Amino acid sequence: MFTELEKYKKAEQSEEIIWFKAASVSAFPENGGACVKYKDLQIAVFNFTRRNEWYACQNLCPHKMQMALSRGMIGSCGEEPKVACPFHKMTFSLKNGNNLDGDECSIITYPVKVEDGFVFIGFDQNY
Amino acid sequence: MKKVVVIGNGMVGYKFCEKLRAKDPGKQFEITVFGEEPWPAYDRVHLSAYFSGKKANDLLLASRSWYRENQIDLRTKELIVLIDRENKCVLSHLGHKIHYDYLILATGASAFVPPIQGVEKRGVFMYRTLEDLESMMQYGQKAKSAAVIGGGLLGLEAAKAVLDMGLKTHVIEFAPRLMPRQLDEAGSGLLQSKLEELGISIHLNKNTREIKGNGKLTGLEFADGSFLEVDMLVVSAGIKPRDELAEKAGLEKAARGGFVVNEFLQTNDPDIFAIGEAASYNNMVFGLVAPGYEMATQVVNQLLQNEVRPFTGYDMSTKLKLIGVEVGSFGDAFGESEPSKPIVYENKSKGIYKRINISEDGKRLLGGILVGDTSVYSMLLQMVQNNMPLPPEPEDLILGARGGDKEIGAGVDALPSTAQVCSCENISKSDLCEVISEGVHEIDALKKCTKAGTGCGGCMPLIKDLLHAELKALGKNVKNVVCEHFDYSRQELLDLIKVRGIKTYDALLDEFGEGDGCEVCKPLVASLLASTWNDLVVLQDTIQDTNDRFLANIQKGGTYSVVPRIPGGEITPDKLIVIGEVAKKYGLYTKITGGQRIDMFGARVDELPDIWEELIDAGFESGHAYGKSLRTVKSCVGTTWCRYGVQDAVSFAIRVEERYRGLRSPHKLKGAVSGCTRECAEAQSKDFGIIATEKGWNLYVCGNGGSKPQHAVLLANDLDDETCLKYIDRFLMFYIKTAEPLNRTATWLNKMEGGIAYLKDVVVNDCLGLGEELEKEMAFMIETYSCEWKEVVNNPSLRAKFKHFVNAEEKDPTVGFQPMRGQKRPVDWS
């Protein structure tokens, strides 16, 4: 048994990636996020229209273990794209998951690609 | 790698681990912690909260996963029984032997039990651990009355717990007064009468000779021959350091208990440190957490070879709220350290006692006692600690400056440098100022390097003000800009939006901003756009705070609450039934709010539109509990029912609430209307408060409750209905136009040059000639109001946004509830 948090670590581990077809591009609000279900994971996927970029990370905020990040506001801090948790506004880099307010509790990010109007998220194939 | 072993996983032992890991990210130490109790360290200071429904989990200082993530080997339920100094290892009761390079004794203390015959009887409890409380609670279910031995800090706390359990409560104190170490006779006399009012019996000068009963206690016999019949006894008469490991290990023990330490917290073995209540410095044990934390910090500094401040004692001043009575005792409370003169203020009817001790030359404050009102505690303590000069009339300190209506120091400048700004992270004004003077001039950077404001966030406005004041003092020209993305103040952005007719966040960012925005500027601009154009906020949902995005308040666990508007607090039985039915159908927790309406908690995001559809069908509309907007206008019954009423407060409150419903503003807005001067609607604690007079209404503005309560001030009197509304229109619009983000009206007024006199000039005398424009703008807002929930419910594409997964119809499987008093509550967060 993994704890909620450990599951996400396990799902990002190896180089062998499988691409999961999540939903069509139109399912994601512009400059905002929505939550995708993959097996027993919840993934926050962000359509960063302004930068023409897509990001994905765990939906679980490690601060108080809340399934919330997909409902957070996105933005930038300098060049770094970030998401702010709706609960206590802790912010995390969307690039590497680092906690931008301090060193504790970072999050896991996942690769995303868009093909034929669909959004795909990459997971460790063994997960 | 060096190996650190900590014995004791209590408050101080935990703090040690936290600090060591925080200051040593490279993890040069391996840490193992032994705790005898079954759970990881918890907040003993708030132990009593267990009686008001807190669970063991709520009280944990960190979850087990925290220890794992920080690579701390936590072994709960494991008691260390032996320290073998020769081989540098410890032995646990399970037979495990662990080597250490440094050993930290954080074994705390246990309750001190006076040598009374019969303490082993059933029904006698200590008050120290969660397990103590658990067994007290169980036993208490069958008991009717209880006595607490000990009338000091801890004893009174235990008494409160027993009272909360619904038992007839007695407090037994050996000394002739309560809290003998903190209070003088007059102070404790006052405390005593307050406690007696609550139904607690106080027995002073009582020496308990024997605990009577056959196996189970039935009562107490005192040395004076008297007898008290009780079913339960809690012993809370002091603490006894847990130094039982000292003897066999050859560690020195103090006469009154505790491991003897030097100013570096070392025992007679330099590799063994003692911290917290287990340590005795200079024959003193420090029974509070703050000195324990300081000890932990200094030991961490030594291990990491950082600069160390020798520990030479600690200020034992205390302030607390005991059973609804505030008590403070600071510095030399009794004026015994040197010849001194006391100044005393006592108001028995109000239940206030204040005493300050002044040095003989009248130049310094030595200490004092406060009962019933401790609002000046921090300021006085600062004066003692920093040896600050006394004002010419020292009695002003406890009486307040009389005569003038000017309050003493409201702004950040008046805060002493040691004042705590962020209470979650314990960051003082001087900590922040230091970092600012080192060149950290951005709010985000300041947050990051001090951690201030990263907890509950409630102190952010104060931190911002402080940053600006400091930058000003450094000679910087500071402009109060919104964030890194907009080099404008809120007011400038509002003007730009109006003048350029800008309707979306993206357009504003493209034209006047840089970067990609953030969680600060997005909701701020959203609020400005709403205050200007009154468009539906959900149309630009991703720039809204989560509450505005989903038109509901997010709760612990990720569900939302639903608050329909109930104008003036008036509701028909039929509508009450609808609320009851809807709540029942969706399994929602219901509660009457502090704002005279009903909150339904625990709705999943996908249920919100369905719930609202039913409410709207029954004639309800959004209550905007989620927005920085008008909340409630509370009312009292007024002339229609009340024998004292002089105006119809309910009708007017409903009219006012319906006028301003949905109005977006820099912070939330609250109003109230009282039907006479008795003020049952608490109008003077509101952003705008209306109090009926024989001739009309008195209008008060800029009050609030919250953490820094402030009374509203009179703006105009004896107004008729229409003039009253006109003034409120002007007042609110002026506030919306000129206030800084997240400043309530009170804060806005405090910063306004010219204060209330100027505000009166603008609103009543129209000195800026803005009156008509402000009224027009308000008229536009009133005309264009529509219930946003109604729009969502009737619009399928908006409705589709209320969904947890985009690729599955499932609901969020992690949402969990547990039962409580016949309803539900979210499971605790870890």
Ligand code: SRM
């Ligand atoms: C539900 C309620 C408590 C209750 O169970 O009674 C409540 C609940 C919350 N209050 Fe409150 N306040 C409630 C009445 C009050 C009152 C009493 C009143 O309105 O008469 C006050 C003091 C009066 C005042 O505001 O001046 C009050 C002062 C606060 C404050 C401090 C404001 C300040 O200026 O210092 C906050 C924090 C904030 O807004 O930044 C706050 C914030 C909150 C939030 C929104 C915190 C949050 O973001 O989660 C709570 C969420 C409620 C929810 O999810 O539905 N609440 N809150 C009350 C709802 C009233 C209503 O019907 O809308």
Ligand SMILES: Cc1cc2nc3c(=O)[nH]c(=O)nc-3n(C[C@H](O)[C@H](O)[C@H](O)COP(=O)(O)OP(=O)(O)OC[C@H]3O[C@@H](n4cnc5c(N)ncnc54)[C@H](O)[C@@H]3O)c2cc1C
């Ligand atoms: C009801 C109550 C209210 C209080 N209110 C306040 C307050 O308002 N303000 C304030 O400043 N202070 C207050 N205190 C005091 C405060 O809780 C203590 O100062 C603080 O907990 C001391 O921390 P510590 O780590 O030294 O000891 P503890 O928190 O007691 O921790 C010591 C731990 O070590 C364990 N242990 C002991 N020996 C061994 C061993 N041989 N092997 C393994 N484990 C061992 C114990 O089981 C215990 O869990 C209050 C205390 C109580 C009981």
Ligand code: SF4
């Ligand atoms: S006081 Fe208000 S904000 Fe604080 S816990 Fe209660 S409801 Fe929440």
Ligand code: FES
């Ligand atoms: S739960 Fe995400 S910041 Fe607190």
